[in-house]
Amino acid sequence: MDDIDSLLSKKADLEKRKERLHGKLESARSALSDIDRELKDLGVDPSRLEEEISRLLEEKERKMKSLSDALTEAENIINLIEGRLSSI
Numbered sequence: 001m002d003d004i005d006s007l008l009s010k011k012a013d014l015e016k017r018k019e020r021l022h023g024k025l026e027s028a029r030s031a032l033s034d035i036d037r038e039l040k041d042l043g044v045d046p047s048r049l050e051e052e053i054s055r056l057l058e059e060k061e062r063k064m065k066s067l068s069d070a071l072t073e074a075e076n077i078i079n080l081i082e083g084r085l086s087s088i
Contacts, residue, residue, distance in 0.1 A: 036046040044052050 039046045039049065
């Protein structure tokens with residue numbers, strides 16, 4: 001009889017675990033659906049997310065370089081002005 005009780009207990013435990021996993025799966029699906037909806041609201045096709053990320057990273061790099069170039073130019077101008085003022 002102990003074997004049957006043990007097997008029934010194990011079965012019940014596995015069913016509980018299955019239900020918990022099913023709940024987590026449904027929660028994950030719902031979260032994914034929410035993310036897809038938010039992406040669409042932002043004008044991003046969820047199936048092309050990787051491409052959008054790459055595009056945004058490239059855009060960030062271009063803007064960072066542009067800013068760096070502008071700061072270097074400003075620094076050079078300030079250094080030139082400071083050099084001229086120091087000779088006055």
